[in-house]
Amino acid sequence: MGERVGKIALSILIIVASAISYFLFAIIKNEGGVRNLLDRISQDNKVETVKASGMNNLVVQLKENVLLDAPIVKQFPELPRGCEVTSLAMLLQYKGIDIGKMELAERVIKNTTPLKKENGTIYWGNPNDGYIGDMYSYSNPGYGVYHKPIKKLAEEFLPGQIIDLTGRNFEELKTYLSLEIPVWVIINTTYQPLSENAFETWKTPSGEVKITYKEHSVLITGYDNKYIYFNDPITGIKNLAKPKDPFIEAWKQMGSQAISLLPDANTIEGSK
Known part of the structure; x- marks a missing residue:
């Protein structure tokens, strides 16, 4: 019984995590999400890792x-x-x-x-x-x-x-x-x-x-x-x-x- 409950809980966790990831990716694709992302890009010539919701860490470097x-x-x-x-x-x-x-x-x-x-x-x-x-x-x-x-x-x-x-x-x-x-x-x-x-x-x-x-x-x-x-x-x-x-x-x-x-x-x- 305990093993079955654990599998159910794990399945629910995977579904919830997938839903959250999809929702956050949708946010970052719209104008506001992109604008907020770019607002956080470094104001100097250093490389900065920007953690964008729903995406892998984005590294932007001024050329x-x-x-x-x-x-x-x-x-x-x-x-x-x-x-x-x-x-x-x-x-x-x-x-x-x-x-x-x-x-x-x-x-x-x-x-x-x-x-x-x-x-x-x-x-x-x-x-x-x-x-x-x-x-x-x-x-x-x-x-x-x-x-x-x-x-x-x-x-x-x-x-x-x-x-x-x-x-x-x-x-x-x-x-x-x-x-x-x-x-x-x-x-x-x-x-x-x-x-x-x-x-x-x-x-x-x-x-x-x-x-x-x-x-x-x-x-x-x-x-x-x-x-x-x-x-x-x-x-x-x-x-x-x-x-x-x-x-x-x-x-x-x-x-x-x-x-x-x-x-x-x-x-x-x-x-x-």
Whole structure:
């Protein structure tokens, strides 16, 4: 009798353990599970073992150098102020989404707050709320758009697969690049920190915003110990190299804005 009870108990234990493992694996496969996993990846260049629920221990190491083969799209001549949607087109095309810069330009949220200047104060829209001004021509006033509307637009094509990395340490961006995922960022056209006189402050319906007309967006495709590599929509140059430290400081100066793609299960499996 005792032996029979033991076998029954063991069978029940195996069934329960299998059910728990399946449940935890389902959790880690969804967006939140992947996001929490990546949030725990090391912020330096050391190897760290990350214990992921429902999976074997995952070891992720930042690569010493990365250079990805992402599609290059040039914003000119159609979109002289369309660097943000052009860089997004490159990111989506890298994922296999058949979408062009012109459709993204049409679909991105627009901020229609009119431009007004009074006593030296500029009143206009907030690029965090939508695209400001004319994207298609320099004949009319225009500026650009920041990461929030771009993330929302990206999610129309890849729902649940876009992550906002704004405000993170640049080392976390390198984590995504090490997983062979490019990163969309806001930078400036000099790729180095700007002086204060390159900025101005606007009053907008959603509060003051500090901007520079040198604002730019690129798709980061790699790095090494000296350079950051990126696809530049202005020049149409693929994997353009700029010195690493000034680039990172300029990115921080623009608010450390970045979005990327959540890795799929195969990417995570391959990084073990």
